[in-house]
Amino acid sequence: MSDVTTQAQDLFGTLDEYLINLADGLAQAQQELGQLSAAGAPGRQFTYYVPKLEFELRMDLKVETVTRTSGTGVSAKVLKMKPVRVVDTAQTQTSAGIVSVIRGSFVAVPANEGLPATLLEAGMEKDTAGRPVVVARVRNAAGEPVVGLEVEFNLDRAGTQRLSGRAPLAATDVSLAVVSTDAAGEARTSLRLANGELAKTLVVTVDAGPRMAVVAYEVRP
DSSP, X not given: OOHHHHHHHHTOOOHHHHHHHHHHHHHHHHHHHHTOEEEOSTTOEEEOOXXXXXXXXXXXXXXXXXXXXXXXXXXXXXXXSSOOOSOOTTEEEEEEEEEEEEEEEEEOOOGGGGSOOEEEEEEEEEOTTSOEEEEEEEEETTSOBOOSOEEEEEEOHHHHHHHHSSOOOTTOEESOSEEEOOXXXXXXXXXXXXXXXXXXXXEEEEEETTEEEEEEEEOXX
8 A cells, every 4th residue: 555545544534533623723722812811991901702503524434335245244334424444355345435515503602601710729637536628618719609619629649649759648648539619618528547557648639610729638646
């Protein structure tokens, strides 16, 4: 097979691949535009975004009927987006070429459904019994608490090992992995320490919607 034929085959792919590449290109263009700004009236600054991207794909498709001579002789029609170059002697192939035109558009929508951006703060506290508690506070950009949002707490064992030089014991973990924020926009979980825990610093990750925070707890004897 020549290099030209190989390159031509590489141009073919699935529809998903084409759309993902288009979306990645659009995201990169939007990122570049987001870094540009123009000064406006005092206290205002304009930013740019791509409101809409229309596209048209012209693809050479192949409808292929494949009949397997081995076994029960099953026949099937398959839609492919690249030509078949290797002929299997155990198959008989009948194909018809189709040129397909697909049109579509990507439309910009407000981030976070138009709501203010979500902000996350996380830290460590102690309960009345002196046990460590991981606290997550979720607010929006307007300062209002976000109620009913699931917050995920995880003990980062690999991060703990990198930071402390040893992995935490199996019994060391968070008491609740998923907690919904209350009326104050807070979610809490206790950090359960195993007897004889030797890791000096435990790393806990906190995920709330699109935001993530990392909390480190120093273990003291």
